[in-house]
Amino acid sequence: GQSLEQPSEVTAVEGAIVQINCTYQTSGFYGLSWYQHHDGGAPTFLSYNALDGLEETGRFSSFLSRSDSYGYLLLQELQMKDSASYFCALNRDDKIIFGKGTRLHILP
């Protein structure tokens, strides 16, 4: 089977940096994805790590370590609009398995 664990909530200050961790247990997968979801909207794709290491896309970076069964999403220069839920997800076979999500609260 497979499962992903991520914190249910994280709070950070505008302009700061925040890291959202994701640990997983699975028998095999292609890579680790991250999605952002604002309340009332559609979840949107943020990043994908097929290989170990860091992937950077603007203010967002994502990291994967297969040996540690661990990944994280790093958000820099936080803006109020980054207040949302963030899901890590395992890409495997012909579907994606999502974690339960981390709600990010940003304080002014």
Next chain:
Amino acid sequence: NAGVTQTPKFRVLKTGQSMTLLCAQDMNHEYMYWYRQDPGMGLRLIHYSVGEGTTAKGEVPDGYNVSRLKKQNFLLGLESAAPSQTSVYFCASSYGTGSYNEQFFGPGTRLTVL
């Protein structure tokens, strides 16, 4: 391009009623998915399709049926709605399997079963 669209956006049903949720995509994607999102539970896969005429069960398929008669449409049916099916339902599509498999989501349907 509209991307992924879902109808209706909101619906209230009484226990035992039936309904169909429609998902449409204009990106010529092979794969389509139905998820439900409940507080603290994340996105759970109900059913999915890897191509026109195919369907497969996901993590929580009981009480739901699906059909993919046309490549661009994926229908989710509730035969006899129950209060436990109160949820937000998301449809998604993607080009296909393999490593990347970025999913494109619709705006969701908020369903309440009384």
